[in-house]
């Protein structure tokens with residue numbers, strides 16, 4: 001799948017200044033693109049536009065040259081920095097995991113998710129364990145581009161390394177593309193096939 005963001009401009013309100021102006025990015029199948037830039041330059045905003053959660057004031061998102069829709073299961077999925085804010089605290093993990101599709105045992109094993117965790121509440125898991133669920137629940141076969149917005153920033157270095165190792169193995173196996181937003185230059189250089197910079 002080819003992903004294209006074309007000439008994206010964005011502002012949060014009619015009266016506020018443009019945060020993004022004429023930003024374009026193409027991601028080919030299997031590419032892992034690092035998106036870096038100074039704090040506040042609009043990386044997370046751009047990620048939400050890429051995923052279709054924010055509508056640009058100008059420009060468009062194309063999937064294989066067709067405008068992207070979020071009505072069906074979207075091939076572009078996003079993972080956030082704070083997994084505890086991305087899950088329903090009143091749902092046990094099994095329900096959260098199976099909300100969109102039912103990940104099979106192979107995927108749970110690949111993600112290092114233990115069966116006993118399925119019966120727990122989100123508050124009964126560590127940040128790293130919770131993030132594994134947030135990743136697994138969107139790794140449906142239809143997912144072709146994964147947008148990762150600072151997804152391991154709050155984790156210890158061992159858990160960070162484990163999660164990236166798993167993700168890269170799955171991405172390679174499925175020829176899935178990734179857009180990786182990070183302040184960690186070393187991480188970007190290690191996991192990305194290309195790095196682009198949003199300048200301020």
Ligand SMILES: Nc1ncnc2c1ncn2[C@@H]1O[C@H](COP(=O)(O)OP(=O)(O)OP(=O)(O)O)[C@@H](O)[C@H]1O
Pocket residue numbers: 012019037038039040041042043044045046
């Ligand atoms: N919901 C919002 N309403 C109004 N302004 C916002 C909103 N979200 C973000 N902004 C502003 O948009 C700008 C870009 O924010 P964004 O979070 O995209 O930057 P970023 O590059 O991801 O920053 P960081 O690296 O610090 O996470 C910032 O000035 C921020 O204050």
